[in-house]
Amino acid sequence: MSHGHAEVITTHEVHHDEHGAHHHHQSFITKYIFSQDHKIIAKQFLITGMIWAIIGGLMSVLFRLQLGYPDQTFPWLEDILGNWARGGKITPENYYALVTMHGTILVFFVLTGGLSGTFANFLIPLQCGARDMASPMMNMLSYWFFFGGSIVMLSSLFIQTGPFSGGWTAYPPLSALGDASPGSKTGMDLWITAMAMFVVSSLLGGLNYVSTVLNLRTKGMSMTRLPLTIWALFFTAVLGILSFPVLLSGFILLLFDRHAGTSFYLSDIYIAATNQALPNEGGSAILYQHLFWFLGHPEVYIILLPAMGMASEILSVNSRKPIFGYMAMVGSLFAITILAFLVWAHHMFVTGLNPFLGSVFVLLTLLIAVPSAIKVFNWLTTIWKANIKFTPGMLFALGFVSLFISGGLTGIFLGNSTLDIHLHDTYFVIAHFHIVMGVSAFFGMFAGIYHWFPKMYGRFMNNTMAYIHFWGTLIGAYLIFWPMHYEGLAGMPRRYLDYSNWSSFNQFADLNRFISTVAMIVFALQLLFVFNFFYSIWKGRKVTTLNPWDATTLEWTTPIHPGHGNWEGEIPEVHRWAYDYSKDGRDFIPQTEPIGPNESKH
Amino acid sequence: MTTTGLFLLAILALGFLITFQIAKASEYVSVLKGEKKSFEQNNKINGFLMVVFLVLGLIGVYWCNKALYHKTLMPYPSASEHGENIDTMLKITLLITGIVFFITQILLFWFAYKYQYSDKRRAFYYPHNNKLEVLWTTVPAIALCTLVGFGLYYWFKITGEAPANAMQVEITGRQFGWIYRYPGKDNVFGKKYFRMIDEADGNILGMLWKDSTMETPNGVQNLKADPTGYDDIIQTSAMYLIKDQPVKLIINSRDVIHDVGLPHFRMKMDAVPGTPTTMWFTPKYTTEEMKKITNNPNFEYEIACDQMCGNGHYSMKGLIKVVTRDEFVLWRAKQQPGYKAPTKAGDPAITEPGAQPAPAAQPADTAAAGAGAVVPKGNLVAAHK
Numbered sequence: 001m002s003h004g005h006a007e008v009i010t011t012h013e014v015h016h017d018e019h020g021a022h023h024h025h026q027s028f029i030t031k032y033i034f035s036q037d038h039k040i041i042a043k044q045f046l047i048t049g050m051i052w053a054i055i056g057g058l059m060s061v062l063f064r065l066q067l068g069y070p071d072q073t074f075p076w077l078e079d080i081l082g083n084w085a086r087g088g089k090i091t092p093e094n095y096y097a098l099v100t101m102h103g104t105i106l107v108f109f110v111l112t113g114g115l116s117g118t119f120a121n122f123l124i125p126l127q128c129g130a131r132d133m134a135s136p137m138m139n140m141l142s143y144w145f146f147f148g149g150s151i152v153m154l155s156s157l158f159i160q161t162g163p164f165s166g167g168w169t170a171y172p173p174l175s176a177l178g179d180a181s182p183g184s185k186t187g188m189d190l191w192i193t194a195m196a197m198f199v200v201s202s203l204l205g206g207l208n209y210v211s212t213v214l215n216l217r218t219k220g221m222s223m224t225r226l227p228l229t230i231w232a233l234f235f236t237a238v239l240g241i242l243s244f245p246v247l248l249s250g251f252i253l254l255l256f257d258r259h260a261g262t263s264f265y266l267s268d269i270y271i272a273a274t275n276q277a278l279p280n281e282g283g284s285a286i287l288y289q290h291l292f293w294f295l296g297h298p299e300v301y302i303i304l305l306p307a308m309g310m311a312s313e314i315l316s317v318n319s320r321k322p323i324f325g326y327m328a329m330v331g332s333l334f335a336i337t338i339l340a341f342l343v344w345a346h347h348m349f350v351t352g353l354n355p356f357l358g359s360v361f362v363l364l365t366l367l368i369a370v371p372s373a374i375k376v377f378n379w380l381t382t383i384w385k386a387n388i389k390f391t392p393g394m395l396f397a398l399g400f401v402s403l404f405i406s407g408g409l410t411g412i413f414l415g416n417s418t419l420d421i422h423l424h425d426t427y428f429v430i431a432h433f434h435i436v437m438g439v440s441a442f443f444g445m446f447a448g449i450y451h452w453f454p455k456m457y458g459r460f461m462n463n464t465m466a467y468i469h470f471w472g473t474l475i476g477a478y479l480i481f482w483p484m485h486y487e488g489l490a491g492m493p494r495r496y497l498d499y500s501n502w503s504s505f506n507q508f509a510d511l512n513r514f515i516s517t518v519a520m521i522v523f524a525l526q527l528l529f530v531f532n533f534f535y536s537i538w539k540g541r542k543v544t545t546l547n548p549w550d551a552t553t554l555e556w557t558t559p560i561h562p563g564h565g566n567w568e569g570e571i572p573e574v575h576r577w578a579y580d581y582s583k584d585g586r587d588f589i590p591q592t593e594p595i596g597p598n599e600s601k602h
Numbered sequence: 603m604t605t606t607g608l609f610l611l612a613i614l615a616l617g618f619l620i621t622f623q624i625a626k627a628s629e630y631v632s633v634l635k636g637e638k639k640s641f642e643q644n645n646k647i648n649g650f651l652m653v654v655f656l657v658l659g660l661i662g663v664y665w666c667n668k669a670l671y672h673k674t675l676m677p678y679p680s681a682s683e684h685g686e687n688i689d690t691m692l693k694i695t696l697l698i699t700g701i702v703f704f705i706t707q708i709l710l711f712w713f714a715y716k717y718q719y720s721d722k723r724r725a726f727y728y729p730h731n732n733k734l735e736v737l738w739t740t741v742p743a744i745a746l747c748t749l750v751g752f753g754l755y756y757w758f759k760i761t762g763e764a765p766a767n768a769m770q771v772e773i774t775g776r777q778f779g780w781i782y783r784y785p786g787k788d789n790v791f792g793k794k795y796f797r798m799i800d801e802a803d804g805n806i807l808g809m810l811w812k813d814s815t816m817e818t819p820n821g822v823q824n825l826k827a828d829p830t831g832y833d834d835i836i837q838t839s840a841m842y843l844i845k846d847q848p849v850k851l852i853i854n855s856r857d858v859i860h861d862v863g864l865p866h867f868r869m870k871m872d873a874v875p876g877t878p879t880t881m882w883f884t885p886k887y888t889t890e891e892m893k894k895i896t897n898n899p900n901f902e903y904e905i906a907c908d909q910m911c912g913n914g915h916y917s918m919k920g921l922i923k924v925v926t927r928d929e930f931v932l933w934r935a936k937q938q939p940g941y942k943a944p945t946k947a948g949d950p951a952i953t954e955p956g957a958q959p960a961p962a963a964q965p966a967d968t969a970a971a972g973a974g975a976v977v978p979k980g981n982l983v984a985a986h987k
Contacts, residue, residue: 076607092913167910173875174858174912180777181912267876270799270808270856272777277797277808279819285859285874319717320725328735350861351872352853352879355761359754366746366753373742374735380709381734385726386717389641390648398652398714405706409699412746416753418691418760422868425861425908463632463644464625471651478659486670491865493908496916504865504904507673524614528621535622541629582725 034144036136037564041143042122043456046449048143048150049114050530055154056105059098061523063497066090068516070498070509095497096165097183101157103168104191108198109153111303111441113146116202116240119306119448120209120233122456126555127227129218129574131565134211142204149197156190164191167495169296172265172288176257177278179271188258192251199248202240209237218554220574224330225591227553227578228323231330232309235337236302242341243298250291257283264288286351293344301340303437305333307444308375308404311397313578314451315379317551318394319386320587322579325378332371339368349417350424358417365415372408376401387582391549392466393451399474400443406478407436410485425495428488431481439477446470449533454548458560459540465532469525476522480515487511552590553578642719649718656711660704675865678896681903681924682883685868687756694752698745764882768848771841773905774807775853775860775873778914780905781806784835786939791852792831799856804940807836807856811941836940840921841905843885844930850882860918863908866892872909885924892924 035041062081065074066089073088084094121139125132133139156163165183166174170191178185213234217226226234256262257280265288266280316323323329345353345361379401388394410432413419423429446469453461492505499505499512547556554574558566572592580589584600632640671677680686717725772783772791785791797816798808805811810828817823843849853862855873862881863870871881893901905920925933 074607092916096910096913096915165913171859171910174910177858180858268796269858269875270776270796272801272857275801277799281818281820281876284877286877322727322729324728325730325735327730350870352874352877355758358761359757362753362757363750366750369746370739370743374739376706377738378735380706380713381728381731383710383713383717385728386713387720387723387725388645388649388714388718390645390714390718395648398710402707402710405703405710409703412699412749413692413695416691416695416749418688418753418756419695421760421870422685422688422692422865424870425863462625462629464628465621467644467648468621468625471655474655478662482663483666483670486666486674489674489676491675491863491906493863493906495910498916501917502904502906502919503898503900503902504906511670511673524617528618531618531622532625579729581727583727585724587724 034140036132036140038121038125038133038136038139039456039562039564039566041139042118044143045114045117045121045146048147049110049118050533052105052109052114052150053526054530056102056110057523057526059102059105061520062090063095063098063102064516064519066095066497068513070500090497092497093162093165093182096167096181096495097157097163097187099495100165100167100183101153101163104153104164104195106438107168107299107303108195109146109150111437111445112202112240112299113198115303115306115441115445116209116233116236117143117146117205118445119229119310119452120205120237122452123229123555124209124212124233125216126455126558126562126566127230127553127578128213128216129221129554129571130212130216131567131571133208134216135208138204139208142201142208145197145201145204149194149201152190152197153194156187156194159186159190161185161187163187169289169292170254171292172254172257172285173269176254176266177269177271178258179273179276189255192255195251196248199244202244206237206240206244209233210241213237218571218574221554221591224327225574225577227309228312228326228329228333229306229309231333232305232312235333236305239298239302239305239337239340243295243302246291247295250288250295253291254288286348286353289348289351290344293347294341296347297344298340300433300437301336303441304404304444305336306448307400307441308333310444310448310451311400312375312379312382313553314393314397314447315382315401316579316581317451317549318389318391318397319383320389320581321382321386322581322583323378324381324384325374326577326579328374329378332374335371336368339364339371343368343415346415346417346420349420355417362415362417366412368415369408369412372404376405376408391450392461392463392470393447393549395467395470396443396447396450399470400440400447402474403435403440403443403477406482407432407434407440411436422491423488425493426488427484427492427494430494431484431488434484435477435481439473439481443473446473446529451549452555453533453536453540454543455555455558455562457537457540458543459536460543460548461536461540462532465528469529469532472525473522476518476525479518480522483511483515547590550588552580552588554591557590557592645719649715652711652718653715656708656715659707659711675868679886680866680868681887681892682867682869682885684760684883685866687759688868691752691756695749698749702745760883761881764850764880765848768850768882769844770850770852771843772852772854773841773862773873773920774856775862775907775911775918776806776856777858777912778907778918779838780841780862780918780920781856782837782841782920783807783940784837784934784937786833786835788830788833790830792834793828794831795825796856798825806838807940809834809836809940832941833939834941835934835937837937840923842930842933843922843924844927845885845888845891845924847927848882848884850880853879853881858911859909860907860911861909862920863906864903864922865906866903870908885922888924888926889922 032040075088077085078088161182163183164187166181174180175184175188213230253264257265263280263283265285266283269278312323312329343361343365346365349358414423414429414432450461450466487508543560557572574591575594576591578591583589680689770785774781793810794808795810796808798805798810809831810825811831812827814825815822853871853873855875857875860873861870862873867883869881869883871879887895889903893899903922903924905922907915907918
């Protein structure tokens with residue numbers, strides 16, 4: 001630990017320009033690999049998350065190829081994938097492996113690890129006014145557990161029996177019985193191991209985020225002066241800390257059922273493949289679903305809240321207007337956090353759940369729409385009578401609001417148990433959650449990356465590529481997911497690789513091909529973003545002013561290339577909230593400026 | 603195909619290269635023009651695109667609906683009475699969410715266009731307004747209460763107890779197909795136990811057709827044959843239901859979780875190993891009638907497995923034939939009880955099946971209770987709730 005402090009002092013004194021980094025006495029390993037600087041750790045999370053996103057996205061391209069062209073063979077697929085695509089066709093077990101890995105990777109490794117890991121790490125110390133996280137050491141461990149989990153998960157792709165293939169929710173008995181599905185053999189052990197490491201990473205990170213926000217705010221930074229990003233990241237961390245352990249306990253029981261002969265989830269099972277009745281009796285497969293969704297639903301908000309926070313901040317900065325209803329925004333984040341724990345069984349309306357219990361969950365679930373509605377109307381009022389600068393970050397923040405509305409409203413269908421009977425596990429669900437927590441969370445993430453890239457690397461990303469990326473992705477996302485609602489209204493089930501034998505669902509062959517084509521184009525556009533990102537790290541236009549967006553928050557008071565410790569000399573003191581834009585005839589008033597004698601109150 | 607792949611890759615690379623060159627060039631141009639000017643130009647273009655996106659989006663929504671509406675189930679009446687309730691609920695929800703959708707999306711993109719940056723204007727400092735915030739807390743709350751109210755009214759109707767005259771059919775999922783069982787002439791389902799399942803012997807459900815003693819982890823179990831099961835009809839080809847006759851499905855699974863998905867009836871219920879579930883509905887149209895209604899001569903009521911159950915999940919199809927009462931009686935008369943067909947196990951001494959000493963009352967041995975044993979009609983409601 002003492003080493004960490006020494007580092008703090010030396011780094012911020014030496015670093016003034018980016019060339020300094022290369023001649024620094026700190027070794028490459030301690031500076032860039034086992035770094036305890038929250039900014040480096042944030043970048044590590046971001047880049048690992050991006051690599052995962054490319055892998056997970058590529059998987060969706062592959063299985064969309066199967067869905068769009070179920071009767072065609074692609075010999076080049078066999079060249080690339082070998083056994084996964086024998087004869088140029090993705091085999092069912094590998095289709096399911098791809099679908100499962102796509103879900104696991106995107107939900108956990110990209111939109112939880114990549115999103116929270118990046119922005120909580122990067123923004124909490126910078127916007128609270130702290131030199132680093134409460135425990136830089138734990139923070140470093142958080143990344144390396146994430147990295148370790150990533151390696152284990154990745155390795156499961158290369159084993160003989162294939163990676164886990166029973167869906168990202170990993171419901172037993174399918175996930176417990178290797179004889180029921182080859183993916184549930186070694187692949188599932190690796191999956192559980194990787195997820196356990198992920199949970200540890202998430203807890204180490206989350207505890208750090210919470211203690212930093214509560215304890216390390218600079219002088220004058222009361223909780224109600226925090227930017228909404230920090231509030232959102234704070235609640236995200238609380239959600240994770242309280243729900244991930246429950247998931248882990250569920251996984252441990254699953255591990256026992258798999259290897260220790262227990263019957264937590266197993267009962268009355270006969271396996272046709274081996275012509276054997278299993279010894280287990282008295283377990284409940286539904287118990288796992290309760291444990292899983294006790295995390296699984298908060299997880300949705302773990303993914304979404306950071307995006308909400310960043311969108312709020314970016315909308316306000318680029319509207320040159322304060323966020324409308326700051327306290328209502330904090331209150332609705334709080335309400336969402338509380339309600340997130342009370343709605344999990346809405347994923348289980350058709351499992352045989354007691355209908356009365358179901359009705360309680362309907363009420364609580366639809367209640368979540370109230371804070372969500374408050375947020376939407378507050379965002380709309382924020383841009384009303386604004387003076388909007390369409391920076392790439394702002395575009396993605398606006399896109400986020402549009403997608404959040406579209407996907408949120410379909411949640412009102414699915415949260416209502418009556419409609420869920422019909423729509424459960426159909427493409428309506430796919431459309432709903434991809435829009436509301438997939439694409440919209442990605443939009444929040446993109447908004448954050450474009451907005452804070454200058455702070456991360458001291459350079460701008462290329463605007464033209466950003467505009468193409470934004471418009472292409474927004475249009476593409478709607479083209480992909482909007483028509484899927486109609487497939488859902490036809491009752492078309494998810495997780496099928498071929499619908500041609502079903503007279504009820506085979507009318508959508510053309511649509512499936514169309515969706516697959518758009519999905520591939522949108523994937524290519526994301527590669528454009530990745531290219532822009534890496535190109536701009538080294539070749540982007542240089543940032544020449546401390547505060548390129550004219551924002552009020554503390555991170556823009558640090559040097560263009562802040563060293564470990566963030567501020568040279570004293571950490572600035574805060575005198576006001578983060579949203580004094582266009583007040584008293586001034587474009588913006590930084591948080592560090594004392595309240596003037598004649599200043600109007602907000 | 604490999605050449606096509608390479609060709610596509612080449613096109614992709616070229617596209618990237620061109621985009622990249624344009625992007626770089628535009629950066630240089632903006633430096634030449636001055637940052638302020640190029641910002642204003644870009645801002646105008648993006649502001650304009652906001653309104654273009656809004657208009658094209660709304661047209662797209664209309665066009666998509668026109669192209670796809672007739673492919674959904676919505677143009678046709680639901681095939682069950684429950685389904686009609688669900689369709690009504692769908693329409694109410696669609697109406698309310700639709701209004702919100704159009705208002706908010708139009709405001710979002712319209713504001714973005716209208717309030718784009720101008721040198722001459724300053725943004726309006728408007729940090730909060732309690733009245734407005736109370737307004738849009740209470741209005742959504744009221745709208746949602748309406749939806750919860752309607753939703754729960756229908757929900758309890760649908761999940762309520764089946765009518766006393768409901769026909770009972772048991773459906774069991776397995777990797778990857780469905781097994782249907784009718785109680786036979788005595789109207790009582792015979793008991794079963796999963797350790798008795800023997801595919802080779804044709805006992806695919808584990809019916810207690812013979813006395814047996816077996817070693818289980820719970821000790822030695824003596825299982826007595828259950829004569830009420832001798833006349834049970836076990837089928838794997840299709841489930842026959844009677845038009846306008848309520849039916850209660852008793853849903854089981856033999857291995858992993860499956861789901862009985864009936865899109866035309868708008869019904870769905872998981873099949874969970876070890877925990878039987880139920881659902882009931884009343885078919886309104888025969889398969890033949892549905893062929894006319896949907897204008898599709900190949901129409902069938904398909905049972906789709908809606909819960910990921912393994913590599914054959916996508917092929918796990920079942921069939922329901924809804925027929926008239928007369929047709930049903932005819933079909934049923936032709937069915938052989940499952941017991942006789944594969945029998946090697948001595949003579950099927952069918953002593954009068956009517957002499958049932960209330961099988962539900964005699965607690966099935968140890969853990970088989972509830973799970974393996976299916977109780978007769980009169981007690982079903984109690985046993986499966």
